[in-house]
Amino acid sequence: MPIARKISNALGSQSMIRKMFEEGNRLKKEHGADNVFDFSLGNPDIEPPPAFHRVFLRLAREDRKGSHAYMPNAGYPEVREALAAKASREHGVPIDGSHVVMAVGAAGGLNVVFKSILDGGDEVIVPRPYFMEYRSYVDNHGGVLVEVDTRADFSLDLDAIKAALSPKTRAVLINSPNNPTGRVYPAGDIEALGTILAAHGAPYLISDEPYREISYDGIVVPPIFASYDNSIVVSSYSKSLSLPGERIGYVAVGPKARDREELVNALIYATRILGFVNAPALMQRIVAELTFARVDVDVYARRRAAFTRILDEAGISYARPEGAFYLFCRVPPRKVSSGGDDERDFVELLKQRLVLGVPGSGFGKPGWIRFAYCVDEKIIKAAGTAFKKIMESW
Amino acid sequence: MPIARKISNALGSQSMIRKMFEEGNRLKKEHGADNVFDFSLGNPDIEPPPAFHRVFLRLAREDRKGSHAYMPNAGYPEVREALAAKASREHGVPIDGSHVVMAVGAAGGLNVVFKSILDGGDEVIVPRPYFMEYRSYVDNHGGVLVEVDTRADFSLDLDAIKAALSPKTRAVLINSPNNPTGRVYPAGDIEALGTILAAHGAPYLISDEPYREISYDGIVVPPIFASYDNSIVVSSYSKSLSLPGERIGYVAVGPKARDREELVNALIYATRILGFVNAPALMQRIVAELTFARVDVDVYARRRAAFTRILDEAGISYARPEGAFYLFCRVPPRKVSSGGDDERDFVELLKQRLVLGVPGSGFGKPGWIRFAYCVDEKIIKAAGTAFKKIMESW
Numbered sequence: 001m002p003i004a005r006k007i008s009n010a011l012g013s014q015s016m017i018r019k020m021f022e023e024g025n026r027l028k029k030e031h032g033a034d035n036v037f038d039f040s041l042g043n044p045d046i047e048p049p050p051a052f053h054r055v056f057l058r059l060a061r062e063d064r065k066g067s068h069a070y071m072p073n074a075g076y077p078e079v080r081e082a083l084a085a086k087a088s089r090e091h092g093v094p095i096d097g098s099h100v101v102m103a104v105g106a107a108g109g110l111n112v113v114f115k116s117i118l119d120g121g122d123e124v125i126v127p128r129p130y131f132m133e134y135r136s137y138v139d140n141h142g143g144v145l146v147e148v149d150t151r152a153d154f155s156l157d158l159d160a161i162k163a164a165l166s167p168k169t170r171a172v173l174i175n176s177p178n179n180p181t182g183r184v185y186p187a188g189d190i191e192a193l194g195t196i197l198a199a200h201g202a203p204y205l206i207s208d209e210p211y212r213e214i215s216y217d218g219i220v221v222p223p224i225f226a227s228y229d230n231s232i233v234v235s236s237y238s239k240s241l242s243l244p245g246e247r248i249g250y251v252a253v254g255p256k257a258r259d260r261e262e263l264v265n266a267l268i269y270a271t272r273i274l275g276f277v278n279a280p281a282l283m284q285r286i287v288a289e290l291t292f293a294r295v296d297v298d299v300y301a302r303r304r305a306a307f308t309r310i311l312d313e314a315g316i317s318y319a320r321p322e323g324a325f326y327l328f329c330r331v332p333p334r335k336v337s338s339g340g341d342d343e344r345d346f347v348e349l350l351k352q353r354l355v356l357g358v359p360g361s362g363f364g365k366p367g368w369i370r371f372a373y374c375v376d377e378k379i380i381k382a383a384g385t386a387f388k389k390i391m392e393s394w
Numbered sequence: 395m396p397i398a399r400k401i402s403n404a405l406g407s408q409s410m411i412r413k414m415f416e417e418g419n420r421l422k423k424e425h426g427a428d429n430v431f432d433f434s435l436g437n438p439d440i441e442p443p444p445a446f447h448r449v450f451l452r453l454a455r456e457d458r459k460g461s462h463a464y465m466p467n468a469g470y471p472e473v474r475e476a477l478a479a480k481a482s483r484e485h486g487v488p489i490d491g492s493h494v495v496m497a498v499g500a501a502g503g504l505n506v507v508f509k510s511i512l513d514g515g516d517e518v519i520v521p522r523p524y525f526m527e528y529r530s531y532v533d534n535h536g537g538v539l540v541e542v543d544t545r546a547d548f549s550l551d552l553d554a555i556k557a558a559l560s561p562k563t564r565a566v567l568i569n570s571p572n573n574p575t576g577r578v579y580p581a582g583d584i585e586a587l588g589t590i591l592a593a594h595g596a597p598y599l600i601s602d603e604p605y606r607e608i609s610y611d612g613i614v615v616p617p618i619f620a621s622y623d624n625s626i627v628v629s630s631y632s633k634s635l636s637l638p639g640e641r642i643g644y645v646a647v648g649p650k651a652r653d654r655e656e657l658v659n660a661l662i663y664a665t666r667i668l669g670f671v672n673a674p675a676l677m678q679r680i681v682a683e684l685t686f687a688r689v690d691v692d693v694y695a696r697r698r699a700a701f702t703r704i705l706d707e708a709g710i711s712y713a714r715p716e717g718a719f720y721l722f723c724r725v726p727p728r729k730v731s732s733g734g735d736d737e738r739d740f741v742e743l744l745k746q747r748l749v750l751g752v753p754g755s756g757f758g759k760p761g762w763i764r765f766a767y768c769v770d771e772k773i774i775k776a777a778g779t780a781f782k783k784i785m786e787s788w
Contacts, residue, residue, distance in 0.1 A: 060454030245675030273530035281639030
């Protein structure tokens with residue numbers, strides 16, 4: 001075998017998200033990009049805010065001496081300070097720049113965290129459904145992902161988490177606003193979770209929150225550090241500034257985390273040995289100047305309205321997103337059961353009408369399907385007819 | 395313990411290079427930056443070539459729609475094509491863009507390669523001395539690094555490599571021009587190595603070559619793919635364009651590598667699950683336009699001349715570098731033996747005179763010391779007096 005066994009096995013069951021991405025590209029070539037309703041990938045299509053362009057252009061004009069050289073592995077001290085100030089505001093506690101480590105996106109940050117804290121066989125609890133790559137991130141570093149169910153409305157099932165806690169539990173990983181459900185966990189749930197964790201050996205609470213700034217209806221994503229001491233926040237600018245291709249994010253350690261200095265040193269060391277070395281220099285300096293900027297969330301809100309109208313008319317039920325830009329929909333009941341796999345059949349039927357979504361199995365939740373609405377509102381509206389026809393023949 | 399045991403142990407014996415880097419910063423604060431002769435870190439101080447600035451500024455002015463979004467995990471197809479053309483030229487065989495995977499620097503690329511090919515306990519052979527982080531990169535993915543000695547002039551000891559080959563050998567990792575020795579392995583040695591590997595189960599030959607474009611005296615770094623089919627080249631623009639902070643590199647798979655398509659798929663998958671996701675978007679587009687550009691190597695050549703003159707006058711022997719920007723020096727024999735650790739004592743004595751280098755132990759070669767000459771020629775020349783005084787009191 002030319003490659004590692006584990007990778008070989010994994011390649012056989014590739015990420016459904018990426019599979020749909022490639023399927024989408026194929027269909028677009030065949031039918032023209034404007035004729036395919038590709039809701040498969042969470043690739044923000046809104047451009048970065050104008051402030052990004054201004055800072056980008058100014059830094060390019062200056063192109064200061066040494067600005068592309070190595071800096072400390074944790075990132076530029078002044079960038080870490082700027083982001084700590086932002087995190088302090090979001091989490092309601094003072095955070096020092098020395099407790100922020102710049103990361104190659106949130107995905108890079110999560111790998112750095114798991115490398116830093118996991119010994120072989122350590123468990124990480126995650127509420128289901130969840131972003132499927134979490135499984136790989138934990139497995140990369142010898143850990144075991146333990147899935148627990150959420151409640152019917154996809155809010156945290158605290159009893160289920162409590163029941164899953166074991167002496168091997170090293171961390172609980174939450175993602176709010178959630179991909180794929182759009183759920184935002186309210187402050188009360190985070191506080192209650194904190195109380196449970198504190199009473200059970202105080203494992204880490206890892207909050208993956210790249211969608212923090214994308215919420216609707218005035219919902220504010222509650223703070224993490226204020227609710228539980230032993231917390232680690234991982235975030236990125238992939239969604240709030242629409243910069244996913246530039247790989248810029250960060251890890252922040254709670255000011256009251258246990259053995260905080262040792263943890264931060266471990267994060268910095270892991271950043272180095274995993275080969276990230278440091279977050280990209282230019283993007284570090286750009287985001288440090290944009291801590292108050294974000295994309296226009298109203299655009300996403302309008303799309304959510306347009307998409308839910310279509311689903312309502314088609315009679316497809318879904319979780320109403322409080323944040324992020326996904327609609328997690330129940331595969332509708334079939335008029336006549338085929339005795340087959342409804343999820344797979346429905347996804348196939350969608351595809352025949354050139355509508356692409358990701359099967360819920362890809363998030364540990366079969367019987368559901370995720371549509372990403374980070375696509376133009378026109379495309380969403382144009383998909384209405386397709387959804388209607390799909391439901392007629394389902 | 396708040397962090398993983400392995401990381402905790404490693405933190406105790408932190409990279410000597412980074413330790414010296416921090417020590418250097420401390421001394422600079424105390425004595426002023428111009429008064430410290432910091433030869434510890436391979437952080438290129440030469441600015442990127444003017445062509446870089448031009449492309450950077452043009453792309454910032456255009457700031458095209460979608461240019462910071464996700465692209466395929468392997469990188470932009472047109473960037474992969476451009477780099478394949480460059481690699482074809484360097485390695486004397488036609489390489490297709492589809493066999494190039496963009497990476498977050500060479501360090502990221504090496505982690506992606508090891509994740510892709512190593513099963514638990516697989517061995518990777520590396521000639522000693524070597525860049526110490528290789529040990530972590532291999533260990534991260536369950537592999538075991540097997541060190542073999544080089545010959546007295548630091549050229550490859552083919553018999554030693556042959557003797558170290560075992561059924562568990564998954565790869566041989568070479569680095570030419572070499573860090574820390576500056577040695578460039580001649581074509582004859584690469585070919586002979588290829589013949590040995592082909593006869594012993596054909597493990598991968600991984601060539602880490604970020605210094606390929608930095609060689610002296612007209613020496614051309616020989617091709618890899620032309621000498622051995624089952625080869626993987628990992629490189630970056632950290633040195634050739636002085637962009638280490640931007641984390642841009644690539645992995646190229648030999649056109650005749652075994653099960654090439656499966657290997658490429660594994661590399662792309664590993665890029666994703668390790669959290670790199672993709673190499674930074676902007677830098678991908680920049681380097682694609684700069685395949686013919688590089689920093690002015692003559693600057694490094696002049697520094698090499700200035701530094702070797704000082705060492706010659708001080709009576710310190712060294713390996714004359716054929717490439718890269720390091721001088722690997724033998725810790726000089728002591729007038730009167732202290733019975734202690736000469737390497738440690740000499741490094742301490744250097745430090746008292748504000749001269750910083752990295753102990754050879756940091757590269758698996760005790761009794762030696764590495765000086766990086768990617769610092770201003772003036773600083774190198776000014777260090778002459780310090781070296782003279784150091785030798786007087788040694």
